[in-house]
Amino acid sequence: MIALGRPELVLIDLDGTMVDSVPDLSYAVDRMMDELEMPARGEAKVRNWVGNGIERLVKRALTDDMEAEPDAELYVRALDIYTRVYGANNAANSRLYPGVLEGLDALRAMGLRLACVTNKAGRFTLPLLSALGLDGYFELVVAGDTLPVKKPDPAPLLHAAEQLQASPGLSLMIGDSRSDVKAARAAGFAIVCVSYGYNHGEDIRLQQPDAVIDSLLELPPLLSKAA
Numbered sequence: 001m002i003a004l005g006r007p008e009l010v011l012i013d014l015d016g017t018m019v020d021s022v023p024d025l026s027y028a029v030d031r032m033m034d035e036l037e038m039p040a041r042g043e044a045k046v047r048n049w050v051g052n053g054i055e056r057l058v059k060r061a062l063t064d065d066m067e068a069e070p071d072a073e074l075y076v077r078a079l080d081i082y083t084r085v086y087g088a089n090n091a092a093n094s095r096l097y098p099g100v101l102e103g104l105d106a107l108r109a110m111g112l113r114l115a116c117v118t119n120k121a122g123r124f125t126l127p128l129l130s131a132l133g134l135d136g137y138f139e140l141v142v143a144g145d146t147l148p149v150k151k152p153d154p155a156p157l158l159h160a161a162e163q164l165q166a167s168p169g170l171s172l173m174i175g176d177s178r179s180d181v182k183a184a185r186a187a188g189f190a191i192v193c194v195s196y197g198y199n200h201g202e203d204i205r206l207q208q209p210d211a212v213i214d215s216l217l218e219l220p221p222l223l224s225k226a227a
């Protein structure tokens with residue numbers, strides 16, 4: 001594994017990196033499908049659909065397809081139901097992955113600056129961070145609707161770097177999906193991925209991040225060695 005050196009800023013993704021949120025996401029998807037009198041999709045499919053924000057998740061559920069566009073009226077009804085159900089249940093069964101709190105504590109003890117960059121909409125992100133005890137760790141949260149574009153666009157990462165006055169070329173993104181890798185590469189960040197998250201059913205190693213870790217606890221040694 002390569003040594004990355006000490007970054008000026010560490011950005012951390014939420015779903016699939018810090019939090020296993022699929023139980024609550026798939027509950028909301030299936031309640032939505034039930035209200036629309038459409039078939040349930042189940043956790044396994046939802047796991048492969050997460051990562052591009054709620055709008056795309058709802059479209060994938062309605063069409064049972066990664067890229068297809070549903071009927072416009074049906075989509076508006078569905079998004080409304082999804083927002084209501086997920087808003088009321090978004091921390092019910094979501095859990096931190098092993099090593100997340102300890103890893104964040106270790107990064108904080110190293111004096112590293114941390115921010116969260118997620119494609120999850122802000123109205124769900126902030127309550128989830130606080131329900132899981134994560135809200136005190138981050139200087140900044142860039143949610144999926146903070147800017148007009150989401151990852152894999154580099155803008156959310158560049159926005160965080162600018163807000164926190166860090167150089168992208170000396171900053172690190174930690175994520176679980178190809179959107180995180182693409183955004184980091186386009187922004188000039190280093191990228192470390194967790195092996196356990198959601199990457200649309202594909203091994204994240206195929207995206208060739210700078211390193212792949214099995215727990216956030218593997219980060220401190222990786223970042224304390226000389227670059």
Ligand SMILES: O=C(O)COP(=O)(O)O
Pocket residue numbers: 013014015016017050051052053054117118119120121144177
């Ligand atoms: O797609 C989402 O809603 C969230 O995804 P992310 O936290 O992995 O960016």
Ligand SMILES: [Mg+2]
Pocket residue numbers: 013014015016017051175176177197198
């Ligand atoms: Mg993710």
